[in-house]
Amino acid sequence: MTALGFLYPGHSAEDDYPRMEQLLGSDIRLQVVHTDIGEDAHRVDALLEMGAPARLAAGVEELRLTGAEAVVWACTSGSFVYGWEGAHDQVRALARAAGLPASSTSFAFVHAVREVGAARVAVAATYPEDVAGHFAAFLSAAGISVVSSRGSGIITAAEVGTWGRDEVLALAREGDHPEAQALLLPDTALHTAAYVQELEGELGKPVLTANQVTAWEALRLASRRVNAPTLGALFTRQPVVQAPTD
Template identity: 80%
Template sequence: MTALGFLYPGHSAEDDYPRIEQLLGSDIRVDLVHTDIGEDAHRVDALLRMGAPERLEAGVEQLRLAGAEAVVWACTSGSFVYGWEGAREQVQNLATTAGLPASSTSFAFVHAVSELGLRRVAVAATYPEDVAALFSEFLRAGGVEVTAVRGAGIITAAEVGTWGEAEVLELARAADTPDAQAVLLPDTALHTAAHIPTLEKDLGKPVLTANQVTVWEALRLADRRVNAPALGTLFSREPLVQV
């Protein structure tokens, strides 16, 4: 049994995680600890507070006692808002506190794009445009070319959590460009685990979503590879897209 630990801010789309655990269909256990979200707002100042060390550290002991082999800060905006170096320091501090390999959803996206051999992506973000632009800057710092960015302008994670497949698909279509090799949906407050096959079929290319890449990143840290086609191209045995 491989136990994976996740620090998830508040309550929005946390039910994606047991769904993903089920879809993995293997000896994988997903342990989720909720962190204090503070003010629910996709604003830079609120996001910086949400990702502060003391808020992440508060849940680490519970994951360690559960036997987690790796821990991932399951929040994109609460990591990329610090910039590349700041986000790196954030996960280094988390690893030191936990005594475990650690990462965040922001780095998970960069690593997943690399895993699939991609270079150019479109970003379909629920965030306001200024926050979505910070995610694009983070991707570029990681060597990923961003062909287009679409921000939906939603302020709260609570509202994002109410979206269904139709809204997710509409946003992904709006962001996609012909030269993008994949479409990225970066918000962990967005329910996507059940929609990935539909998204990939509709767009005709890989789709990477926040909760999907977060679990994949934890598996990577734990040195596990799981074939789960229901979770999309990223969880197929071989990358389906080559540069």
């Protein structure tokens, strides 16, 4: 059995993880440990505090007891807001505290974009525009071309967690761009695990979502590859056929 650990801030869309666990197979366990979210706000100062080393380290002991082989900080905004170098420092500190291979959702997006072979991406974010801009800058620092970035102005993870299928599909449609080879939906507070395949079918391109790439990143750290078509192109060996552009 492969046990994978996730430090998840607060309570919003953590039920995506048992859903993904069912889709990945009986020998994989996705163990979620909740961290103290502090102030629930998609605001730079609050996000820096949410991802502070002490908050992450507080969940490490419980995570160790799960027998996890790797750990991922399951938060996009609470990692990219530190910038490219700062996010590396955050992950290194987590790896030292846990004594395990570690990563974060922001780096998961970078690795997933490369995995699906996308050079140009669009970002459809729940965040306010300034926070979405920090994510676009993080991707650009990784050498990924961001052809469009759209924020939705949602301040709290609690509100994002109430969004369902209709809101997620609308976010994807409005945030896609014809030049993008993949669409990215950051924010682990957003429920997406049930909709990835439908989103890709409608848009005709890989769709990468926060909880989906976080699970994939943990598997990557544990050197596991799993074929799970319901979780999209990232979890298959066959790329999604690109939709024709005008």
